[in-house]
Amino acid sequence: MNTLIKIGLGAGLLSLAACSSPPPDNPSHGTISITADESLEPMVESIYKAYEGVYPNTKFNVTFKPEQEAIATMLRDSARLVFSTRELNADEKAVLAREKIKYKSEFIATDGIALIVGRQNPDSLITVPELNDIFQGRITRWEQLKRGRQTGPIVLVFDNNNSSNLSFAIKQFQVTDFNKLKIFTVKSNKQVIEYVRKNPTALGFIGVNWISDGDSPLAAELSKNLRVMGVSDQSDPGSIDDFFQPFQKNLGLKTYPLRRNVYVISREAHSGLGSGLINYIVRDVGGLLIEKSGLWPAKPYNREVFLEKY
Structure with a gap:
């Protein structure tokens, strides 16, 4: 009888232990998959690598994809987090609701779409009304711009058909008829840069963090032979002071017109490694890494300076 009681008690304890087993990851230990829009790759890479350096028992399996594909990867539970330049739309929210998944969306930075041309193109200034006319098919050649000195057809170059950069332009300029546009898509922001370098009539659209980190050898290399x-946003700017480039101060002061928000969206059901990474971004030195990438952090990292009198 005692033996039966002991066996029953042991089985009960094993069952209780199984029910209360800890999750496979936590903020300082474990491996998870995350994904991101390819235009944000330099910033995201700097963040997750820094986190792995602080917590050596963590590992992020990261894939960079066009934004629509990256969000779809998170929705089908092939990634715990997604870095995106937009919030989830109604259909995407419905997918998670059907699965009874409570997601979390955190605004982490202000990004900018950089317009780039090759060094052989003398034009370096453009207005939002002119861009609108380009995307509506009313301006098709460089010499039609008010300050245009380059000649030839304007070729709009984007990284991918499903990219955040192209989606931003379509929404910003309310594009409905693509037949009037000369659009060329490649496979990455890096390839946009390479194409623009070789083609003087190309106008490229990239995420600014690809060329804005002054300490990055890759950014320095990619910036060669380019004009930003x-x-x-004025139809008739009075001076060059009315034009702004997509660099940090102009993103923070909201003077650069083609800016957008960056979010990290999580479907994590427990306080795990994904939550640890988000807290690192919004409450720790993640803001400093975002700043170093050339973007404007939603929550700047506080730097305390102590002055001592000798």
């Missing part, structure tokens, strides 16, 4: 265009 200044953009004005």
